[in-house]
Amino acid sequence: MLSIKDLHASIEGKEILKGINLEVKPGEVHAIMGPNGSGKSTLASVLAGREDYTVDSGEITFNGKDLLELEADERAKEGVFLAFQYPIEIPGVTTTNFMKTALNKIREYKGLEPLDAVSFLGQMKEKMKLVEIDQSLLSRSLNEGFSGGEKKRNEIFQMAMLEPTLAVLDETDSGLDIDALRIVANGVNKLKNDDNATIVVTHYQRLLDYIVPDFVHVLFDGKIVKTGGKELAHQLEEKGYDWIKEEAGVA
Amino acid sequence: MSKLIKEDIDKFFIAQFESFENSLNGESKKPLHSKRKTAIDNFKEVGFPHAKHEEYKYSNVAKIFSKLFDVENLSDDSFSLSLDEAAKYFIPELNAIRLVFINGVLDSKLSDLDTLPKGVHIQAIKTAADDYADDFEKHFNTHKIEGADNFSELNTAFTNGGVFVKIDANAVVETPIACYYFNDAKNADVISQPRNLVIAEKNSQASLIESYVTLGENTSFTNAVTEIVIEDDCIFNYYKYQNESDQAIQVGATMVHQLGKSVFNGVTLSLNGAMLRNNLNIAIHKEHSETNMYGLYLLDGKTHVDNHTVVDHKVANCESNEMYKGILDGQSRGVFNGKIFVRQDAQKTNAFQSNRNVVLSDDAEVDTKPQLEIWADDVQCSHGATVGQLDLDQLFYLRARGIDKQTAKSMLLNAFASDVLSNIKIEAFRTLIENKINERL
């Protein structure tokens, strides 16, 4: 589904990603872990098509398409979803209106009719339940005055609405208490099926108790320096990242 | 056509006044005419405002007038407009008391003068000066107000074609009064100087819309003054809408005299024109009054819009709120100057002002200046001005959900404008403005 080959990316002339390789198949869950500043959010942003980053070399194919050729909104229409580490506040745009616009733009791209008001509301209700988010929150300005947890839940709500084929969750666990974490993880798990895939970016193992990864990758200084199964996350939790640095010969 | 210097423009208007005066015959003995004469004398002292006048520093009306206007090719008064043609510029689906002006003169055939609701009096200002002599003596150009300038004098001197509106005490007029000003610039350049007097008697409620249109490709110069007198316990809503031609120059003033304890709500919407200068001058004379001023300017091309507002808190315990927002593209220019006076007696005043701008292109420019003059000590005043660009993080967030760049931009700008637009209480009118904005964005 997703294939990243020798990806190099920079911002303002500073190289951040220094040769990333990653293969993701339908039905898989990949975790990307790594210390702060190692480039996790950069990778997520480059996948989503943020223009501030320059891709210097390498390739990304997504379901046979050259992802780097597509604009951010086209990637979303193709099924890429980024749950933001820091969701943006947009005064004056309600979540409801935002979702209606997004959903119908995606439907239009797929040659589908816009959703009528009744079906839209029905879908909203169903997905709201999934992440236990309140209606009143969704009729307010997008993320404005939301608590950290509400913002993260809103991200997963949006993911549920848009039903992406590849979801990239960037530190969706940070700032969540254990109850909220369970709700969010539960939402993600319910959305999982054999045809979609999830990349979970985190630097704690805790989320991975709930969203169980098939692969764990350690990102360090712009490179994936180690890949393993879910037990790797536990090792990292116990031993920190230093041993990885040594093993990778970069310390 | 030779370029006029400021002195030529002064001479031109003075000569215009002389021929106007000659056309008046017997009327020149009437009280109204002595007001005109005083006004032209006042005008003569400094003449046509230009860049050397502090208040016109950023808006050199004299310069653009001499550039665009051909005084040797003036439109005559033969123009007539069919209702069908005029109707294209009416606010769709709006149930209104419609007043149509051609080159600044009320056209009784195109206006709804025969079917006025109870408690509403409307007639040409010239005849009203006789029929409502007491009101005129009390209110026409008699209340001194901060912010009045030489264009106001010029307008007073040419008082002729405008309208007189009086809302009787206790009348609640649900149908808005909509003034449509048409300038005929089809074959020649045109000057129009409508002068209106509106009186809202105590405990009345009414809404007034003023909309300006220039037809044709020649230049129009509009110098409009509307005086609004508001008595005790009134609520008065005022809307000014400018979607003018690229050759339209407009100056003038809305002068609001809140003589009684009252609420005034004003919304100024500027979408197009060569140069639009709006003076909104408000004087609050009685305690426990409220004044709200909102504005949106959405500009592209070479449009230049200058909003000068003055709110004069003369008495205690009043509140004023001001919020102007600008979206500027192309080579457009926005000027905002907001003056707040809080006089020594005006204790416990609350006065808030904000001016926010989004600049979409490298060549667009904004000058914004708050001016607070506070003489009382127990007051709450705040002001803020920002000039920024579209927020790229917000834009990316929308795009990351499948919304294309154009739509995302439009959503963000609509959101930015929304807290001004939500103050347009007339639904048909708000819909029109929202549609115009969507067409543009």
Ligand SMILES: Nc1ncnc2c1ncn2[C@@H]1O[C@H](COP(=O)(O)OP(=O)(O)O)[C@@H](O)[C@H]1O
């Ligand atoms: N806009 C930017 N300008 C310059 N450097 C940046 C910018 N954004 C991120 N970086 C740098 O890129 C590196 C990786 O950041 P990031 O991808 O956010 O890491 P992580 O998500 O793993 O914590 C950091 O060193 C950070 O300082």
Ligand SMILES: [Mg+2]
């Ligand atoms: Mg990060």
